[in-house]
Amino acid sequence: MYEYIKYLLSEMPNRDFNNHPEILEWYLPWSTELPEECRLNHKHKKCLKK
Template identity: 70%
Template sequence: MKATARRAWLFADTPKGATANAVLYTLVESAKANDLHIYEYLKYILRAMPDTDFNNHPELLDKYLPWSKELPEECRMNHKHKKCFRK
């Protein structure tokens, strides 16, 4: 983790703010560990998940996890690299 990200924890002045930071950093680091394009992955889950009834059906969250095979191709890092080399 970069030094600036580590310092961001200093500004979580409420328990809810600290929890929000922890969730965000966990998502980002999990996306990195699973070779996902972080921006595309966050964009996807923030757009798709509000329409999901995961409070009543928590098993629906499985398809949004960073290691899910159901993630769209644009979330995968190898997809982005191939696009960079197109002429």
């Protein structure tokens, strides 16, 4: 989780979301665009289901 938040805080300020809102999808925890260490693992998804 730490790596994911650190990645978001370092990368997102450099993006133009106003003109390209589709970029936001790249930063979702399950996005394949994220580095491997930042992605949501399958074992964690079970915790989110209720």
